Amino acid sequence: MTPASSGSARVIECLKSLGLTKYEALVYIALLKVVSATASEIHEISTVPRASVYPVLDQLQEKRLISVARSTPKRFAALSPEEGVAIMMSRIERDAADAREILSAIHRERISHEQSSEELIWNVYGIENIQRKLTEIITAAGHDVRIIAHPQIISPEIRELLDAVAERADIEIVTHQWEGGNKGKLRVYIKKHPEMPRELDHVKDMMAGGICIVDNRRVLVILGTGNEDAVALFSETEGFVRFFSRYYNLIVDWAKKPE
Amino acid sequence: MTPASSGSARVIECLKSLGLTKYEALVYIALLKVVSATASEIHEISTVPRASVYPVLDQLQEKRLISVARSTPKRFAALSPEEGVAIMMSRIERDAADAREILSAIHRERISHEQSSEELIWNVYGIENIQRKLTEIITAAGHDVRIIAHPQIISPEIRELLDAVAERADIEIVTHQWEGGNKGKLRVYIKKHPEMPRELDHVKDMMAGGICIVDNRRVLVILGTGNEDAVALFSETEGFVRFFSRYYNLIVDWAKKPE
DNA sequence: CACGTGTTGTTGTTGTTATAACAACATTTA
DNA sequence: TAAATGTTGTTATAACAACAACAACACGTG
Numbered sequence: 001m002t003p004a005s006s007g008s009a010r011v012i013e014c015l016k017s018l019g020l021t022k023y024e025a026l027v028y029i030a031l032l033k034v035v036s037a038t039a040s041e042i043h044e045i046s047t048v049p050r051a052s053v054y055p056v057l058d059q060l061q062e063k064r065l066i067s068v069a070r071s072t073p074k075r076f077a078a079l080s081p082e083e084g085v086a087i088m089m090s091r092i093e094r095d096a097a098d099a100r101e102i103l104s105a106i107h108r109e110r111i112s113h114e115q116s117s118e119e120l121i122w123n124v125y126g127i128e129n130i131q132r133k134l135t136e137i138i139t140a141a142g143h144d145v146r147i148i149a150h151p152q153i154i155s156p157e158i159r160e161l162l163d164a165v166a167e168r169a170d171i172e173i174v175t176h177q178w179e180g181g182n183k184g185k186l187r188v189y190i191k192k193h194p195e196m197p198r199e200l201d202h203v204k205d206m207m208a209g210g211i212c213i214v215d216n217r218r219v220l221v222i223l224g225t226g227n228e229d230a231v232a233l234f235s236e237t238e239g240f241v242r243f244f245s246r247y248y249n250l251i252v253d254w255a256k257k258p259e
Numbered sequence: 260m261t262p263a264s265s266g267s268a269r270v271i272e273c274l275k276s277l278g279l280t281k282y283e284a285l286v287y288i289a290l291l292k293v294v295s296a297t298a299s300e301i302h303e304i305s306t307v308p309r310a311s312v313y314p315v316l317d318q319l320q321e322k323r324l325i326s327v328a329r330s331t332p333k334r335f336a337a338l339s340p341e342e343g344v345a346i347m348m349s350r351i352e353r354d355a356a357d358a359r360e361i362l363s364a365i366h367r368e369r370i371s372h373e374q375s376s377e378e379l380i381w382n383v384y385g386i387e388n389i390q391r392k393l394t395e396i397i398t399a400a401g402h403d404v405r406i407i408a409h410p411q412i413i414s415p416e417i418r419e420l421l422d423a424v425a426e427r428a429d430i431e432i433v434t435h436q437w438e439g440g441n442k443g444k445l446r447v448y449i450k451k452h453p454e455m456p457r458e459l460d461h462v463k464d465m466m467a468g469g470i471c472i473v474d475n476r477r478v479l480v481i482l483g484t485g486n487e488d489a490v491a492l493f494s495e496t497e498g499f500v501r502f503f504s505r506y507y508n509l510i511v512d513w514a515k516k517p518e
Numbered sequence: 519c520a521c522g523t524g525t526t527g528t529t530g531t532t533g534t535t536a537t538a539a540c541a542a543c544a545t546t547t548a
Numbered sequence: 549t550a551a552a553t554g555t556t557g558t559t560a561t562a563a564c565a566a567c568a569a570c571a572a573c574a575c576g577t578g
Contacts, residue, residue, distance in 0.1 A: 038552095038553085039553075039554075040552070040553070050553090050554095051554090051555080051556090054553095054554065054555075072553085073552080073553055073554085074553095074554095
């Protein structure tokens, strides 16, 4: 497999998400393989129909990704990949900045006289969003945070945050293991997996993810941590909170028992 | 004009270049305007056909831009613009990094047994590319650099570079004005525009851009600096270099004359 | 509890646009 | 004039946009 063909589908996808079409990507790649080329040579290298090469070259030129020689026939050369990607990214970053600004304006003016989201149970998709939400609710903690979680949930960032919040709120954690003995002001209970009594078997599954209860008012239930399609539930619903609060107490009572 | 409609076309374009479709953008924007909404409410806010809202919401969910409530009917909420844009950008940046890597591999293995580009005259489009090329050839200077240029060509970066290169190469500059008297090892001649004799009238146009000759071997001719569609010619062709060298000498001889 | 009504969610069809692919022709160079 | 270059216009194709029709469901009422 040639180096070109090995990742060719992938690299074309990448270039598409940087704003090129398939042909633009193919022509740009073709030009990278040589010092310079005429339209016909590009056609041969890239397999793009010869007649299509000309408009594509025009577009690449408008996007500032190639240089053109003043000769007949015209010769074309690609900017280096570093330069080319930088040029494409700078366009996108400009768009991103604009989007952020305009969208923020819209977001600030959003209609707030809607029913609050308190009576709902929300799905949070993706491990990054879950971490974000977890950070959000811990940060907003008033007087207590209670966590049962797989160690991988309690990332260094979360742990740092917990240490900070511990200054003003009571924090209780149940987990399998705790890296570094220093628990600071945190109350940490460690329970190994296999010790779990049979009647709490379904808890194992929960422990693959975790539960975080803040101020007995908000709950984040993390279901599985298969990095890709992790899902969490978030709610401020009274019944939901009460249910998981009881669930939490059940586990903690058992965790607190001396081994 | 409402804040939403004022930049709505623009923001949709921005979101498209971040990888969303028109409908995805419209639905995301609609969700930013409220705390949460059902599919039907989204349809009303966004004017996207109700039947199209559902698949679009699926796509937005896959792209991790919205949360979904567990209720009937389902309620949806947008992640904040900052989070949303960050998520889209991180996808693109990952693609950019991959593209850079794969393309660099292709570029390194390029077929080099091609005719060199020495006999050609190259067009360089865009002010950034011109600055880049100028930096490149000055950096590679062996024994001399000769420049006639409009002051705006000689940016702080270029000036810094020239100071560094002056250690090993003779540098001569003709321009209209020179910020800060410190010329270091550079030989700078300053000539105001209006003094120009009538027979050199066409030089004015050239002075709107500039000429840079390095080692009497490479020439960059900058034509106009209208920030958008600035074009430069670059060549190592003997005839081209000789022509502009003579041209250069003509102007410099006149510039050296005491006023 | 059956029933009608209105809403939610799904499916399939059609129109539209941008890209892809090609054929035919005009133009230049050797 | 033969070969290659450059241009133009037409036809596919695929993704997206827009809509119509229907099944599933919740809910209030007789």
